[in-house]
Amino acid sequence: MKNIPQKVAHRYLRHDKKFPHVWCPGCGIGTILGDFLRAVYSSGIKKDDIVMVSGIGCSGRMPVYVDFNTLHTTHGRAIAFATGIKFSEPRLKVVVITGDGDAAAIGGNHLIHAARRNIDLTVIIINNNIYGMTGGQASPTTPLGDYATTAPYGSIEPKFDLCDLAESAGASFVARTTAYHTVEARQIFEAALNKKGCSVVETIAQCPVSYGKMNNQTSAIEMLKWQKKHTIPVKQYRKLDTEKKQGKLVRGILVDKDRKEFTARYDELVAQFNKKKDSSESEKRSEEKKHDETKEKAKKEKQEKK
Amino acid sequence: MSTDRANIDRDKPVLLQGNEAVALGALDAGLEFFGGYPITPSSEIAEILSQEMPKSGNKFIQMEDELSSMASIIGASLTGKKSMTATSGPGFSLMQENIGYGMMTEVPCVVVNVQRGGPSTGLPTKPSQGDLMQARWGTHGDHPSITLYPDSVQEAYELTIRAFNLAEKYRTPVFLFLDEMIGHMRESVHLPKKKDLEIINRINPTVPPEWYKHFKNNPKYISPLASYGQGYRFHVTGLTHDEKGFPTNKKEEIQAKMDKLKKKITNNLDDLIQVEAFHMDDAEVAVFAAGLVARSAKEAVIRAREQNQKIGLVRPLTIWPFPDNEVERMLSSTQMTLIAEMNQGQLINEVKRVTYYGEHAKYIKLQRYDGTLITPEDILQRISEVL
Known part of the structure; x- marks a missing residue:
């Protein structure tokens, strides 16, 4: 494991870009970006060889801040643009940054087809269970019964399990991590970057502003604690009986196969x-x-x- | 399906289907990436390219839908590859959002629409010219449009190459429109030798990466285009952006971007516009028609001339940008213009707009939208009704 120097993430930021960024106080995306940049550092991939592609939403704003080849696309289509880039220039390392609404609702079709083709993309889905940028509307990962500005009486739709979806569609690498588990997140991102094939990493992020305001969770710290408490490492999780799995999420590398x-x-x-x-x-x-x-x-x- | 398309004897004419001519034109223009989705009546283009492209190491992919097809060709073009998709009405509708993205981000690519009857699923195997305004205003917001419209299989081949050249030159998606019947019609085509073709490639930046601005404005409004992986590390977004490609809300930068999109077209009309005038020198009655309808109109003109009727034809090969000046000039000395189109009236309003102040403002229309072609007889009869 490469030693990660302090502030290494700064080496990958665009200093000519107008900061501050768009993300709200307490948002999990910044932490995840930091984890990702540290993973890029330890993987040794050159800036020139990375293309970061995003869709629309809070996560979609990530590419503008980083010093890679960057593409901020239309809602849901990041994976489709990335497919064109990767297929036409396979030597490039193509990373897709997408959100739960972007990847699972409007762009769900592209997610499953990228996994089916097993095209070499690193797809990082930042899942905050809500449409943050547009003001807190329900997404396909909003838990049943949770509130959103378009689910004022509680969501009556069951949520997607994005890891199960990616696995069954054929992705050769599937993992779940959170904004809380920063070291694990970096390690998983690095493994995903090094994997040849479609890698899907669902990263749970807190949204204390849009999600929190509707669900009495306005403290980012409390939400991070929730991530710690309600996720279980995969080895442990698989030994648990069904009852104890209730209300918990499995975390870690769930699929790593050669296809x-x-x-x-x-x-x-x-x-x-x-x-x-x-x-x-x-x-x-x-x-x-x-x-x-x-x-x-x-x-x-x-x-x-x- | 065993044609050896790579080794066609170019000394003699070959019998080609319209869609096949488009595929061959694209390959001759240097097509390197095709992303598409099956749809009648355009599917032969994808089928032929799926056979030919792997042979030369070029990339063919059948995407999961038209939205991703359009997205994939923009992505491929950003790595420096000449790219194309082909579709028909319903698919063209689905592509509109990413077409707008391509225009906003100034990415060269070619979109072929083999038109069928609409709206909705409409008439998959029948001709219509119902998408002409969609080519101009299909995606939201003010945007440029370059749309080429051939009237024969030969011209389908030639305009395909021209579409690639214009896309590369002006850094924008270019539309090639075919009528269903041209897509499926077989005609004798003379293919030029590859060394005789004029092929235009995009301008690459010559400045070092730290000086490079992906959307740098200049008097020509066309900026050099770097490719991903070359070391330039630029940002591309569909948000309104500054010269570096970063999102902006400053009014001066917004205005400059919007002007750039508009003026790279309006400052180059002479290069973009092609209009054919057929027997127009002494014409008293002009027929205005495009695409396959112009073929019928040409036949009608020939027959009318045999009867000593002074009829001519004005045929735009470029329908967008609309040839305002050319059409106005050509129609200025006629007494009457018959606008024939296979729709409920789309280009007629453009003709009226550009000739509004003329003395000759007498229009008659021939509009057919029953899934059948306007014939020479239809045109001659319509003229005889009013003459």
Whole structure:
């Protein structure tokens, strides 16, 4: 494990960008950004080789602050833009920063298809259980019964388990962490960056402003404590019986399997044609050679006759 | 499906379908990335490219929908690749948000719309010219539009190459519109030799990364375009942005950005606009038509001329930006203009707008939206009714 110097995250920020950032006091996104930048540092990937792509919402504002190749796209489509980037230039490390509304509602289709293709993207879903930027509307991960500005009587819809979704769609790396567990988050981000294939990391973040105001949780500290108390490391979790799992979230690397990656598959297809081309060219060459040989032979014979 | 498209004999004409001509034109223009989604009547373009592109190491992907198709080609273009998608009406509607994104972020790419009848699912296999205004105003907000509209399979090939050239030159998505019948029609096409093609590529920055501004304004309003991974590390956002690409709320910067989008088109109309005038020198009656309807109109003009009727044709190959000056000039000496289109009246209002102050302001319309082509007979009959 590489030693992480203090303030290493500052090396990755854009100093010509107009700070301060847009995030509210107590928001979890800043912590997660710090964890991610430390993971980039310890992974050793160069700034020039990273493309950070985001969608719309609070998380969507992250790329503007960081000194990578950055793309802030339309709502829900970050993974689709990222697919174009990764497929056209596979040497680039493409990271998608997205939120729960962005990835699970409007962009849900792209999430499952990226996982199905197993294209080499690092998808970090910052899940704060709410639409923060637009003022606290219910999202597909708002827990049943919780309040939102569009669920004033409590949400009557069950929530998505994003990790289960990514796993069943075929992602080769799936993990869950939180804004509280910063060391674990960094380690998971690094593992995700190093994984060849579609990596999906759900990161639980507190939103004391938009979510908290509707659900009597206006203290960021209390929400962070909740993350500590209500999540269980995966090894421990898997030993628990169903009853004890109630109300708890599993945390850590949930899936890490080897599955052929999409751009590698395409390269294999291209290589098939190159092989055919090579063999047909070498055939041609050998034919030409034969032709030349017979020509020379005839020439020699002619000369001999003379 | 075993055509060896890479080795077509370019010394003699070949029989091609319109969609096939678009695919070949794209490959000749240097297409490197295609992201698309199946839809009638455009699917042959994707099918042919799925066969051809892997052979040369270029990238073909069938995306999960049209929204992601449009997104993927913008992403690919930002890595420096010439990219394209092809669709039809319903898919074109789904692409509109990211088309606006491409315009705002000034990313070159080509979007082909093989038009079918609408609204909604409409008439998947029948021709219509119902999307012409959508090409101009389909995505929200003020935005530029370059839309090319061929009338034959030969021209479909040529305008595909031109669409790529304009996209690269002006850093913007460019639309190529086909009528369903042109997409599916087979005609004899003469393919030029590859060395004779004029191919334009985007301007790359020459300044060091620390000086680079992705949207730097200049007298031509067209900024050099770096690619991801080259060391420039620029920011791209659909939010209104400053020259560096960072979001802005300053009125001067907003105005400058919006002017840049507009003026890179309006300052280059001579380069962008192509209009054909056919027998217009002494024409008393002009037919104004585009796409496949112009083919019928041309035939009608030829037959009318045989009867010594002084009829001519004005045909825009560029429908957006609309050729205001050219159309006004061409129609200025005619007594009457017949605007023929396969819709309920879209380009007619543009013709009226640009000729409003003229003495010749007499318009008749021929509009057909029953899923059938306007024929030469339709046009001749309509003219005889009013003459």
